Amino acid sequence: MTSISRRVVLITGAASGIGLAAARAFSQAEDSVILSDIDGSLAIKQAEKLGPSHMGIKLDVAQESSVNDAIAAILSRYGRIDVLINNAGIVDPKGTPAINKDLNEVEHILRVNLEGCYTMARVVGQSMLQRGQGVIVNVASMAGVMAIPGRTAYSMSKGAVLGFTRALACEWAAKGIRVNAVLPGYVATEIVRSLVENQQVETRQVNRRIPLGRMAEPEEIAEPIVWAASNTYLTGSQITVDGGYHAYGGSGPASMETAPSPQIQTPSIVVVTGGAKGIGAAVARHYSEAGAQVIVLDNDPNALSTIPDSQIGMLLDVTNPVAIEQTFTTIANRFKTIDILVNNAAVADPFIATAEQTLTQFQAGIAVNLVAPFSVAQAAARIMMNHSGGAIINLASIAAFGGLPKRNSYCAAKNGVVMMTRSLACEWASSGIRVNAVAPGYIETPGVEALNTAGIRSSEAIRRRTPMGRLGQADEIADAIAFLGSKKSSYITGSVIVVDGGWSAFGDSGDASQLD
Known part of the structure; x- marks a missing residue:
């Protein structure tokens, strides 16, 4: 049995991007982290870098049998899961207009982004319910509340995650389980970089639309995820982390250059x-x-x-x-x-x-x-x-x-x-x-x-x-x-x-x- 430092945290899609940044942040908080990913070998390598109290495991959130097997293995080793971070997800690969969108592709996006989130919450939630405590943080998206042309299926899936978050939060609140959502905006991850390379995203245009004038780093999404898992009166809430993108309603650019970061002194x-x-x-x-x-x-x-x-x-x-x-x-x-x-x-x-x-x-x-x-x-x-x-x-x-x-x-x-x-x-x-x-x-x-x-x-x-x-x-x-x-x-x-x-x-x- 691996010694448990404080909380046992399971993160899906944790081999790279936001998931990996969240794993590092929870690790720095002295939690034991299970990094799960469809790329099991990479998840294991990343877990080994974090130290012996952490674990990497292959998990395909779109396959119920994979979820069941992985959760059973995790519970066998750690005995419990205190925090679940539902981060795994995929985007529309080509930004196809809705009129031409293949229904099979829409269903696949929903299967991973929504059904995967549901299955993970249901299976992990069963053990949380037995203990009478736990926290679930679903990683949704700014696209769940603001439409982006060519990303209809993705927006559908992330909007659905928000509705699911609220429903589950209300159902399980009295049972000691809190459920929240974090909504990232544009983040400089491997997925976004590939979209930039394929000319699906134009970096300068995106940055000018964001009041802070830049995309986020994965670590800037990870910290709100850690906090959402920690505040004891927060449930059914959504935390938008998008540099002000959703707040801006002007017709021109929101920014002309990267905004300076506040230099808050210590002591403040x-x-x-x-x-x-x-x-x-x-x-x-x-x-x-x-x-x-x-x-x-x-x-x-x-x-x-x-x-x-x-x-x-x-x-x-x-x-x-x-x-x-x-x-x-x-x-x-x-x-x-x-x-x-x-x-x-x-x-x-x-x-x-x-x-x-x-x-x-x-x-x-x-x-x-x-x-x-x-x-x-x-x-x-x-x-x-x-x-x-x-x-x-x-x-x-x-x-x-x-x-x-x-x-x-x-x-x-x-x-x-x-x-x-x-x-x-x-x-x-x-x-x-x-x-x-x-x-x-x-x-x-x-x-x-x-x-x-x-x-x-x-x-x-x-x-x-x-x-x-x-x-x-x-x-x-x-x-x-x-x-x-x-x-x-x-x-x-x-x-x-x-x-x-x-x-x-x-x-x-x-x-x-x-x-x-």
Whole structure:
């Protein structure tokens, strides 16, 4: 029996490209990695390079018997599989127009990309279900949400993987298994290089369409895969890693040259708005413990008085543009730059029926939840642009993706934050600033507890409606924010990561966390 360091991770299509980069990343995290591939000999060689705790094995995801035999061999050696990375896939070899596409070729692509993903999840999932825990990450594609001419079959297969991901996440969440998807954009892999050589992809044209101005390296996809396997409140979510490609809606080039990478210093200078309570406080604590200099901006002087001595508290009303500029000028004068901005400050709306709500009440929520994040982002970006760039993480919400009765101001504002995030990401990439958002579900914070106490929201009903059967923890959101502010997310911009225990993925009737 090979000694097991931490997790046992099985990766399909792991002999090269994204799969191999993911194997190396999990290995560096001291996990035991099984590299499976249709090219078994190459998979074995790559595993030997990683060390004795790893294993290479031949596995054809399109053949159920091959999957069954390989999983049995892996379980015999390791006793369990903690993480499955469904990475194996193929592309349309010639980019044939749909009208001329051979149906056999379409079915073959679906067999590998979709049915292979399903078969692996089902067979590996059986052992995970017995243990009551596990993680599955399906590698889909940007092509699953954006059509590319001549790639209809590929888009069909990857779009189907996303639907499968959500369905499986909701079915298995209450059984201790999380299922997510990572959506790479253009990546400089062997497959893409062959497409370039065959004149199926024109590199300069592709790069100009990407706000970051370049294709990703496989390692830049591997790190989000590792993170997706680690965040404990992430399920049914999709993480788009495409340099901002999906966020760009302009008619001209998104970039003229490769955007500079943010040069975030160590220790970092981190500004957190609304950082004295709830999620903001968890974010501030996370960065403080990592050695960053954290500046907490909040409008509650009593809450500011309770922050740790390691953090700097500054009183700020985020609806006051003059105060914002003065505060950020003070920060810049003292610290020269800002590396990371966490745009977290927000308020709940008054839960009044729309017909009875006044325009003034509607505007009050928009002022704090939408206009203020824009003003704060402007002030931080001016400082970042004068130095070496940085990272901005905005707080959106599941309210951006589903209507909540009597919460029109909040829903409008948070969806506005989503589009603001995408727009700023495209505009500021050339200045070395990455802009992303985290959309939390219901989190155990003082604010949510107050809603429960007032009878406005029922924590028990929320738990039943959430596939994972619980509210999230502020630290789980802080983890997502910290990931988006790190070098591990270097190819992510214009993306929104939903961290909600599967809430937004659930589409059935009844209680999500009590499905049989």
